[in-house]
Amino acid sequence: MLKRRAKISPNFSMASMTDLIFLLLIFFMITSTVVSPNAIKVLLPQGKQQTSAKPLTRVIIDKDLNFYAGFGNEKEQPLQLAELTTFLQACADKEPEMYVALYADESVPYREIVRILNIANENHFKMVLATRPPEEK
Secondary structure (H helix, E strand, O other): OOOOOOOOOOOOOOHHHHHHHHHHHHHHHHHHHHOOOOOOOOOOOOOOOOOOOOOEEEEEEOOOOOEEEEEOOOOOEEEOHHHHHHHHHHHHHHOOOOEEEEEEOOOOOHHHHHHHHHHHHHOOOEEEEOOOOOOOO
């Protein structure tokens, strides 16, 4: 008489497979938080201190896209974009080493900011983008 071999159980244990899946999941979760999404680092100007002791000309763009400009301690005056170049050149005649500080509302479209930067670049003005100080935690 032939002896039968021990029966092999048809059940498959998933315990080791689930351990492996959880280890992979944890690995990818950790590595995805370490990887930086921005490869280019941008250093923004600090808002806590004034960047220069030299006379400062201010250009302000509010959320309604109204332009204002002021020089030194003078009050800001409303201007059209076409008048801005003349105003900045007059300020540069008073103080050749002036800085132009751009105060733009956060809702202002980027193209409006680029227009001001182009005016400053064409006339060789030194430009500073103003920011607000970081919020205290």
